[in-house]
Amino acid sequence: MSKSLLALVLLNKPVTPDMSAVAKVLHAQHPELATETAGNEGVQSDQANSPLIRCGSGLVAVMSMPAPIPQDQGLWARAATTWPESEAVAARHRGHVIVSLLGRTEQPLLAARITTAVIGALIASVPECCGVVWAGKVARPADLWREMSSWSFAPYPDYPFRLWxxxxxxxxxxxxxxxxxxxxxxxxxxxxxxxxxxxxxxxxxxxxxxxxxxxxxxxxxxxxxxxxxxxxxxxxxxxxxxxxxxxxxxxxxxxxxxx
Known part of the structure; x- marks a missing residue:
């Protein structure tokens, strides 16, 4: 996945996600996909703190960072047009989670679908999630992302491109x-x-x-x-x-x- 599709999930306070719980939610939301937590060598693991999760054909890294994301006034000014609370959320968040599909893909839509599904499961599993910054350019509230991510694998044109x-x-x-x-x-x-x-x-x-x-x-x-x-x-x-x-x-x- 290109660096431009990196996603950042904002947290009200720093926490380390329970990845086994995220995997369970992901499987419940998208039962058609093979879903599991994975160790560093791609071996299945039941460890709650594994940083990797398999979603279908993709392996996604989920890394918790105990600090706010860098401020970008242009990003939050744009977000405020449809999300009035965005600047307040940005100001008060104290941690974030980096979500990124590992490896390169020639199919950015597939990468976006997989990453979006994982983010939706993460938000459903971690109450501290308060927003998502997608590709460094688009900010959305966590509740909207959780709701729309259920359509991650919907056929054209019904997938949630408005998140992206x-x-x-x-x-x-x-x-x-x-x-x-x-x-x-x-x-x-x-x-x-x-x-x-x-x-x-x-x-x-x-x-x-x-x-x-x-x-x-x-x-x-x-x-x-x-x-x-x-x-x-x-x-x-x-x-x-x-x-x-x-x-x-x-x-x-x-x-x-x-x-």
Missing amino acids: VDILPFRSGAKIGAITMGLSAFVGREIEFVTSKLALPALFDKVAGLSVYLIEHGNVVKDGDTIGASASERIAVRYRNSDVFGRLAVFSCTDDFEH
């Missing part, structure tokens, strides 16, 4: 726009969509639909492509660095065409 990707509005002159945060962990770029035709809810739906399509299929949209859900819908896509968000690499999208 933020969609944020902005204004560009007389036009409105929306940008993703977190999609780059899957396909190397974010989406920046500017329109004068769509209302904000419709714009968010377009960006969400394109986001989950790219998560499912990978980076199949090339620089200069025109895409759309129907023959009458035209969305132009260019590879650019954002002028609005710190030269972030984006799929720059627009449905505004000159006639």
Whole structure:
């Protein structure tokens, strides 16, 4: 798994998870998966403090750290738009748990599914969990993550991509726009969509639909492509660095065409 998909689970106070309890919850939530705690050599272990847990085909490291995560004001400012208590949670947490799939994978969606399922079981097992930071860009409350993680292995498009990707509005002159945060962990770029035709809810739906399509299929949209859900819908896509968000690499999208 790439470093960009590292997840941090915030704790109100430092604790070491009982990994045997986490494994039991994980198996109960996803009985179709092979689940067990594992020793350092991958040998099955009943030790409650084993740092490794097997979930399906993945081996996930779960490491408790007795300190807060580094502060990132931009992260918590973004989170506050949908999670008003986020900045207070960030200020008061005193520990965190690092959750990471071991090894490299060419399937970031599978890595995200496995990691999300393990985090959901961790939250259900450890009352001190209060939030999750995903890929360094997206923060969500623990209760929401626990609820949505039950859909970790749901078929396209019903898996919980909203845990992994933020969609944020902005204004560009007389036009409105929306940008993703977190999609780059899957396909190397974010989406920046500017329109004068769509209302904000419709714009968010377009960006969400394109986001989950790219998560499912990978980076199949090339620089200069025109895409759309129907023959009458035209969305132009260019590879650019954002002028609005710190030269972030984006799929720059627009449905505004000159006639």
